Amino acid sequence: MNNETDTIGLLVGSRRKNSFNRQLASLARTMLEEKGQKVEMIEWLDVPFFSQDDEFPTPEAVQKVRDEVMGCNVIWIFSPEYNGQIPGGEKNLLDWLSRGLKPGADKSDTAVYGRKVLLTTAGGRAAGFGVRKNLSLLCKFMGMTVISSEGIALSPESWGSDDVMKTPGVKEMLEGQIDTLLG
Ligand SMILES: Cc1cc2nc3c(=O)[nH]c(=O)nc-3n(C[C@H](O)[C@H](O)[C@H](O)COP(=O)(O)O)c2cc1C
Known part of the structure; x- marks a missing residue:
């Protein structure tokens, strides 16, 4: 693993401005900072489509x-669900992150290998x-x-008000x- 620190990286899988999942990430950020944790938002919207x-x-x-991810030893992904799956833009990002840092690098020489991850979804x-x-x-x-890994089914009031x-x-x-993260 590269550049391990105690920073928690928050990554939102939605491209939507008022994303419910981004709202969850913002709340998690506040809650973590209140506990004295170092938190970074990992922004990725300008990452191109992957091609070898x-x-x-x-x-x-x-x-x-990748540098932002490598600065964090924990990644917390807040992901929407599209048709039961990972949204395309987010999957594209994860494909990039799964690849070696240098030509011919082995499977463990990536930005994400060895890191802890939490998963959260706000959805249907x-x-x-x-x-x-x-x-x-x-x-x-x-x-x-x-x-x-936890999810929440949004209420009609949330769907109606964003x-x-x-x-x-x-x-x-x-x-x-x-609590699970910090023990
Ligand atoms: C293409 C598409 C497929 C969707 N499929 C699902 C689904 O399988 N399950 C679900 O709970 N919500 C589904 N939804 C609704 C999303 O939960 C909803 O759009 C939500 O706002 C996405 O999260 P965000 O607000 O963080 O962008 C889908 C939405 C879109 C645009």
Whole structure:
């Protein structure tokens, strides 16, 4: 693993401005900072579509996000669920992060290998069961350790207002995950 620190990196899988999952990440950030934890938002929206033809030299936007990930020993992914799956943009980012840092590098020489990961979804009735199952498999495949996976089914009031806090239990879910993380 590279450049390990005690920083927790928060990564939002949605591109939507008022994303429910981004709202969860913002709340988690506040809660973690209140406990004295160092937190970074990992921004990735300018990462290009992956192609093996474009891996080296590493595109600047990819290098930037890899550096941010390598500055954190824990990554907390807040992911929407699209058709039971990982949204395309987020999967594209994870494909980039799964690749070696240098040509010919082995599987462990990536930005994500060996890092701990937490998964959270705000979504429909199944609370993101499908996306979290898929993310969990993918993260393990990339050499990460999933330490927590939780989701919340948004209330009609949240869907109607675009406000995640109108769903009961949001803060309690994040508190539980933070307890798991910090022991
Ligand atoms: C293409 C597409 C597919 C979706 N599929 C699902 C789904 O399988 N399960 C679910 O709970 N919500 C699904 N939704 C609804 C999302 O949960 C909803 O759009 C949510 O706002 C996405 O998260 P965000 O607000 O963080 O962007 C889907 C939305 C889109 C645009």
